[in-house]
């Protein structure tokens with residue numbers, strides 16, 4: 382029997398697997414997707430992904446919901462932009478900024494508890510410094526790698542922001558700015574976002590954790606976890622999994638299970654795990670699994686300048702984000718006093734990449750957790766694997782949309798100052814699924830409003846832990862991967878503590 386079976390090889394699963402394998406545990410990782418070759422574009426994989434039923438922003442239903450970040454070894458990190466921001470202190474208790482009907486947004490611990498876990502992840506991935514310039518960063522940067530130079534577009538945003546009295550800063554990226562851990566510095570070969578890095582400069586979990594530990598971590602690909610099987614109330618003996626190529630099913634036994642399949646798929650797995658002991662799904666005795674789904678509320682703005690950029694943009698796009706603003710993160714003029722993050726986003730359309738008059742900014746605000754926003758299963762219809770269809774029932778809260786309006790105005794000011802003749806808000810589609818998934822197996826001390834305890838263990842189930850963004854009671858407004866990875870490190874480290882009472886965080 383394995384010591385631990387980790388479900389999902391993405392941002393969270395790879396971190397948990399690495400911690401446990403380095404402590405000498407026999408680790409098996411189940412991964413539904415396959416390895417992706419360097420240079421692969423995400424859009425070449427998406428047609429093979431299962432969809433979900435989801436609400437569009439008008440409240441109607443579509444079958445084209447997207448319940449993934451990416452389905453492959455390394456998960457979303459293979460295709461991410463590498464943005465590696467820490468949550469702000471306010472994000473650990475945003476109660477004063479949420480509507481009365483929100484689920485309790487306070488985390489069961491604060492920033493200082495998560496800080497050493499952030500440190501571990503930044504050291505292992507190789508996160509670049511913000512130069513100490515991010516005005517709301519909760520603790521000083523580690524300064525492992527120098528900040529990236531702003532892109533041509535980023536330089537224009539820095540100049541405009543400073544002219545308005547704002548404090549732009551270099552975005553911390555898990556993209557090497559100098560040779561790191563055997564990887565070369567980024568040479569702008571593709572855009573970071575949407576492409577699997579051709580050189581290994583991007584600190585995805587495949588390059589930084591799974592490949593270096595290949596002799597200690599077995600990753601079984603093409604293997605979908607279907608349900609966790611209890612042998613007695615409160616203890617799981619095995620996970621039933623399905624070979625996605627043949628449809629064959631088998632049971633994999635382990636002493637412990639770590640669920641890290643992304644906040645939508647992790648909730649779906651618990652909901653599918655119905656048994657005589659848990660008729661509504663594992664850990665779902667109080668009906669909380671799947672509730673509190675948060676996908677952020679965000680919008681991109683494209684500006685068309687009245688002049689050419691001073692510098693020429695990188696021909697293939699290069700780093701997607703080099704500059705960000707947190708001036709309006711806490712802002713008394715913003716509805717509820719909490720704004721969000723404004724960040725450069727490079728154009729993705731090849732024609733726009735070459736266009737010296739195009740600038741883009743993204744605005745991100747946290748969406749407050751509400752019980753009605755949820756992942757459910759429709760047991761009356763099945764997908765290609767014969768499993769109940771996944772449903773994303775999500776509507777943005779009106780207060781969060783007002784906060785987005787406010788932040789969009791602040792971002793438009795920067796673009797206008799940079800010389801925008803026109804600013805076009807891009808269509809919003811975050812209710813269909815998003816790269817930012819949180820909240821569906823929320824942590825807390827009260828089983829009436831949470832699924833997992835503060836250690837990530839499913840309430841009432843001794844050997845199952847959730848380790849991904851599903852744990853987050855409140856998402857914060859920054860990109861999630863670094864926090865998800867810090868959480869996974871914390872969950873795995875506490876599991877080790879519990880088993881060995883040794884009690885140190887592996888370096």
Ligand SMILES: Cc1cc2nc3c(=O)[nH]c(=O)nc-3n(C[C@H](O)[C@H](O)[C@H](O)COP(=O)(O)OP(=O)(O)OC[C@H]3O[C@@H](n4cnc5c(N)ncnc54)[C@H](O)[C@@H]3O)c2cc1C
Pocket residue numbers: 388389390391392393394411412413414423449450451452453454455456457458460461462463464465466574575604605606607641642643644646647650816817818849850860861862863865
């Ligand atoms: C294009 C893009 C750009 C992004 N850029 C950024 C960024 O710059 N910064 C940032 O912070 N975030 C970014 N994100 C989001 C980031 O990738 C995710 O937040 C992060 O990967 C989530 O980690 P996770 O471990 O929860 O899920 P994932 O990384 O998605 O990993 C989950 C894994 O579990 C597997 N899985 C799912 N269900 C099952 C099952 N039943 N059985 C077996 N395996 C299963 C999936 O195939 C997947 O590999 C981006 C995402 C995308 C798609």
